[in-house]
Amino acid sequence: xxxxxxxxxxxxxxxxxxxxxxxxxxxxxxxxxxxxxxxxxxxxxxxxxxxxxxxxxxxxxxxxxxxxxxxxxxxxxxxxxxxxxxxxxxxxxxxxxxxxxxxxxxxxxxxxxxxxxxxxxxxxxxxxxxxxxxxxxxxxxxxxxxxxxxxxxxxxxxxxxxxxxxxxxxxxxxxxxxxxxxxxxxxxxxxxxxxxxxxxxxxxxxxxxxxxxxxxxxxxxxxxxxxxxxxxxxxxxxxxxxxxxxxxxxxxxxxxxxxxxxxxxxxxxxxxxxxxxxxxxxxxxxxxxxxxxxxxx
Ligand SMILES: [Zn+2]
Numbered sequence: 001x002x003x004x005x006x007x008x009x010x011x012x013x014x015x016x017x018x019x020x021x022x023x024x025x026x027x028x029x030x031x032x033x034x035x036x037x038x039x040x041x042x043x044x045x046x047x048x049x050x051x052x053x054x055x056x057x058x059x060x061x062x063x064x065x066x067x068x069x070x071x072x073x074x075x076x077x078x079x080x081x082x083x084x085x086x087x088x089x090x091x092x093x094x095x096x097x098x099x100x101x102x103x104x105x106x107x108x109x110x111x112x113x114x115x116x117x118x119x120x121x122x123x124x125x126x127x128x129x130x131x132x133x134x135x136x137x138x139x140x141x142x143x144x145x146x147x148x149x150x151x152x153x154x155x156x157x158x159x160x161x162x163x164x165x166x167x168x169x170x171x172x173x174x175x176x177x178x179x180x181x182x183x184x185x186x187x188x189x190x191x192x193x194x195x196x197x198x199x200x201x202x203x204x205x206x207x208x209x210x211x212x213x214x215x216x217x218x219x220x221x222x223x224x225x226x227x228x229x230x231x232x233x234x235x236x237x238x239x240x241x242x243x244x245x246x247x248x249x250x251x252x253x254x255x256x257x258x259x260x261x262x263x264x265x266x267x268x269x270x271x272x273x274x275x276x277x278x279x280x281x282x283x284x285x286x287x288x289x290x291x292x293x294x295x296x297x
Contacts (some may be wrong), residue, residue, distance in 0.1 A: 022284025031122025099154030119196020143295025174242035196275030219289035
């Protein structure tokens with residue numbers, strides 16, 4: 001049998017179905033439900049509903065609610081990060097993060113952040129579905145633990161972005177994880193922001209770790225998605241920075257080109273019709289493959 005075993009294996013490989021794609025339609029559905037809550041700026045009733053939505057989605061998982069008080073230009077504001085933990089066999093953690101709130105300074109317009117916050121909440125929820133199913137099969141993931149982080153207060157309270165008025169949730173979380181030693185366990189911090197855009201073009205963010213950019217490029221190429229990734233380079237102030245500053249390998253996966261002349265960004269035009277299940281499928285495929293490649297390192 002040894003002589004023909006190779007032939008059989010080859011036939012089996014040829015007959016094997018293509019790797020199933022990530023369920024971007026489900027991610028889009030979650031995003032739609034979340035965005036239907038409406039504006040969710042800090043202190044609003046929409047924000048409380050968004051919190052309840054996340055709490056309900058992960059009620060059967062290892063969910064931690066990380067509450068804190070942010071010192072902001074409008075005074076003390078209660079904020080809340082959500083952390084969902086899926087344990088793995090390898091010692092170490094891969095964090096996937098997104099912010100979930102909308103901008104306080106846009107509270108007078110109907111800004112629902114379908115792409116900005118909404119799309120990546122949907123993406124991480126659908127990734128959570130897949131991790132939950134993997135856990136159910138094997139009790140722990142084969143690779144590193146994966147933690148989903150839904151952070152609060154990424155956006156500035158006032159319209160002018162400053163170092164002290166922005167990134168409230170991740171600044172709080174990075175400091176807390178520095179104090180309790182968690183930071184040393186994080187192998188990669190992967191941030192998703194505004195990547196539901198139908199016209200997907202993901203920036204090569206300058207302060208992101210080179211090796212993570214390389215692995216994600218490799219992951220994208222595996223699916224023929226290379227042209228959606230890292231064709232242009234730029235520096236972005238985003239939720240990865242509190243982790244970059246503490247030497248955690250991090251990447252900001254962001255599409256900063258949203259609508260003609262970026263006209264949908266931070267406007268009432270950031271609505272569900274501008275994002276697509278196709279883009280979320282691309283994101284999900286590449287995120288999950290990137291996790292697999294990090295596990296193999
Ligand atoms: Zn924004």
